[in-house]
Amino acid sequence: MRPELEATLLHCRNLPSPPGVALQIIELAQDPNASLADAARVVAMDPALSARILRMANSPLYATRRRATTLAQAMSTLGVNATLSLALGFSLMQGLRGRGSAIELQEQLWKRSVLAAVIARLLAQHAGTGRSDIALLGGLLQDIGKLALLHALSDGYARLHAQAIGNDALLALERAAYGDDHASIGAWLARRWNLPAVLVEAIACSEAPAPVDDPLARCVQVSGPIADLWLAGDEPDDHLIEQAQTWLATCPADPPPTLDVLLPEIAAALPDINAIFDIHIDSPTHLQAIGEHARELLILRNLRQIQEMAQARDDTLALQARMRELTEQSRRDPLTGVYNRLHMQAQLEQAFNDAGQDRLLSLAMIDLDDFKQINDRHGHLLGDQVLHQFAQSLHRNLRDSDLVARYGGEEFLVLLPDTDETAAQQALERLLQTVTRLPMAVVDGQPLHVSFSAGIATHNGKAGAFPNLHALIEAADNALYRAKHLGRQRICQHTP
Numbered sequence: 001m002r003p004e005l006e007a008t009l010l011h012c013r014n015l016p017s018p019p020g021v022a023l024q025i026i027e028l029a030q031d032p033n034a035s036l037a038d039a040a041r042v043v044a045m046d047p048a049l050s051a052r053i054l055r056m057a058n059s060p061l062y063a064t065r066r067r068a069t070t071l072a073q074a075m076s077t078l079g080v081n082a083t084l085s086l087a088l089g090f091s092l093m094q095g096l097r098g099r100g101s102a103i104e105l106q107e108q109l110w111k112r113s114v115l116a117a118v119i120a121r122l123l124a125q126h127a128g129t130g131r132s133d134i135a136l137l138g139g140l141l142q143d144i145g146k147l148a149l150l151h152a153l154s155d156g157y158a159r160l161h162a163q164a165i166g167n168d169a170l171l172a173l174e175r176a177a178y179g180d181d182h183a184s185i186g187a188w189l190a191r192r193w194n195l196p197a198v199l200v201e202a203i204a205c206s207e208a209p210a211p212v213d214d215p216l217a218r219c220v221q222v223s224g225p226i227a228d229l230w231l232a233g234d235e236p237d238d239h240l241i242e243q244a245q246t247w248l249a250t251c252p253a254d255p256p257p258t259l260d261v262l263l264p265e266i267a268a269a270l271p272d273i274n275a276i277f278d279i280h281i282d283s284p285t286h287l288q289a290i291g292e293h294a295r296e297l298l299i300l301r302n303l304r305q306i307q308e309m310a311q312a313r314d315d316t317l318a319l320q321a322r323m324r325e326l327t328e329q330s331r332r333d334p335l336t337g338v339y340n341r342l343h344m345q346a347q348l349e350q351a352f353n354d355a356g357q358d359r360l361l362s363l364a365m366i367d368l369d370d371f372k373q374i375n376d377r378h379g380h381l382l383g384d385q386v387l388h389q390f391a392q393s394l395h396r397n398l399r400d401s402d403l404v405a406r407y408g409g410e411e412f413l414v415l416l417p418d419t420d421e422t423a424a425q426q427a428l429e430r431l432l433q434t435v436t437r438l439p440m441a442v443v444d445g446q447p448l449h450v451s452f453s454a455g456i457a458t459h460n461g462k463a464g465a466f467p468n469l470h471a472l473i474e475a476a477d478n479a480l481y482r483a484k485h486l487g488r489q490r491i492c493q494h495t496p
Contacts (some may be wrong), residue, residue: 002179009152009189025087036075039083041420041424044071052276053078056086059272095450097197102150104160107279109150112227113143114277118269119223122262126253129215131198138202138220141195143359145186145203148177168230171207183207215252222247226259231281247455332407335392344405344413351417352459352469362424364391366394368410369488371451378448382441385449389440397434398427421458421493428454428491435490455479457494465495 024042028034034375036283043050050071057074058067066072106165120139124132149157160177176180188298202220205212212218229236229244241259247254267283267471274280331343339347348363355361368390375383387410396411403415416424432452456474459466467471475494483492 001395005180005185006188009148009185014176032473036072036079036083038074039087039355043075043083043087045178053083053086055272055276059269059276078133085132097118102154103162105150105158106147108231109143109146109158110277111279112224112231113140113279114273114279115227115281116140116142116220116223116228118273119226119264120219122265122269123219123222123253123257124216124249124431126257127215127219127251129219129252131216134196134198134202134359135216135219136198138216141190141199141204142186142206142220142385143182145182145184148185148189149174149182154426167224181207188309211247211250216237218250218252222251226262226266230263245328246295256369278432279309285446297425297492319348333391336388338395338412339403339405341405341407341413344403344415347405347471348413351415352472355417355459358461360420361472362419362421362456362461363459363472363476364414364416364428364456364491365407365473365480366412366414366423366428366452366453366454367480367484368379368412369484371410371450374448374450378441378443382443386440386448390435390436390450390452392441393435393438394431397431402427407444413453413473419458421456421461423495424456424458425491432489432491451489452490453480455481455483455494456491463494466467 023037026039026043028042031038042432043053054068054071054074058078066224068077078086088155115138117136117433121132121136124135129135146157146161150161160173161170162175171181175427178185183204183206184208188201190200190203198216201214202217205214205217206224210222212221225240225244225247229240232240243261248259248262270281270283296396351361368387371383372388374386387406389411391404391406394414398404398414401417405413405415407413414428416427419427432454436449436451438449440450441448455473455476456479458468459472466475479492479494486492
């Protein structure tokens with residue numbers, strides 16, 4: 001709150017202080033040892049307050065089989081906490097009502113407060129909080145910040161209130177104009193009046209944008225949007241219905257009541273509440289139709305949520321598929337389509353560690369023969385085509401458990417798990433026969449054939465184990481060098 005507004009409120013002569021009866025009730029409310037006799041002594045000082053307590057005890061909200069005819073009987077029916085809560089609410093709100101200007105707006109705010117009080121109490125009963133009377137008082141007082149602003153600023157606040165289309169817009173205008181909203185200002189006033197902390201918290205949280213943790217404060221928080229829906233008349237906007245349903249779904253009851261359950265309960269309580277609070281709140285004439293429309297909107301919202309969840313699931317699956325695709329692409333050589341050197345290095349390390357000292361692991365280093373001449377004679381585009389076809393020929397003619405990767409330039413690595421020297425030799429010879437037989441490209445109508453040279457090294461084979469992966473790769477590379485030195489188009493085994 002801006003300092004200038006606080007100063008205005010502090011020095012405002014129109015802003016009432018709690019009457020003497022209310023001050024005594026506040027003092028009793030803070031006393032855990034307060035008795036019915038103490039409450040009766042204070043309430044009896046105000047005849048109008050006594051009459052209201054008696055009517056409330058006999059209303060549908062509290063009525064028992066035995067009708068209370070005296071104040072003592074009424075307070076016995078209500079209990080000390082309910083009596084103090086109701087008496088405090090009556091005396092405080094009566095002090096704020098009907099003073100100053102903008103009487104029409106005051107009545108509008110008073111109706112919302114009373115209606116919110118009834119709703120908050122019903123919600124607390126559904127939730128089983130055991131503090132339904134405190135919820136009623138919290139609902140009744142949640143808008144005292146509006147009344148305080150109206151008393152302190154008179155027509156200025158009335159004009160601001162008239163500009164707002166809906167409660168959210170009002171909160172935004174209040175924060176822009178005063179640096180705070182009516183909920184915070186109401187909590188400030190409640191603290192100055194020394195109201196119980198639970199009420200201060202309920203008032204402060206009544207306009208919080210998200211559900212609060214305290215069940216009682218949440219009942220008060222939910223009561224406002226439902227009161228706005230009720231006061232909107234017979235044809236409320238769908239937005240108001242959906243907003244009320246959204247907040248009602250956060251009610252701490254398990255399960256939360258639906259609008260078609262809660263609205264008739266409100267209607268049943270209103271006749272006595274109107275008389276007790278000396279106010280007239282109409283029930284929408286098409287209450288059942290509003291409930292049915294609310295159910296329809298709830299079904300539509302649920303369908304939208306199902307569709308949104310399905311779409312979100314599809315989007316997630318598509319994203320996961322795209323991530324898998326990108327991950328796989330990052331492992332592949334873009335030219336040849338086989339694995340790249342980085343991915344092969346990781347696979348080699350894993351395979352070498354898995355082999356340990358007893359499992360066979362063969363590694364072949366392959367080099368395309370005379371590839372430089374192909375590039376020089378026919379150009380790099382055709383050379384790229386040859387590399388691609390050659391790599392795919394290797395891939396197609398290996399086992400599923402084998403791995404082929406482009407190691408660099410025209411060199412390739414083939415990983416052969418659980419394969420000894422003889423089996424590795426046979427596999428590479430079959431590859432050589434296949435590759436030399438198949439044309440890798442067509443140049444001027446003539447097929448272009450290629451061959452390769454290869455070196456093989458086997459871990460845990462006849463020559464024993466290699467101390468590390470680097471030694472295994474180096475051995476295969478040396479065997480390849482010997483194959484090329486001996487005339488190419490051949491396969492050589494590593495020899496210690």
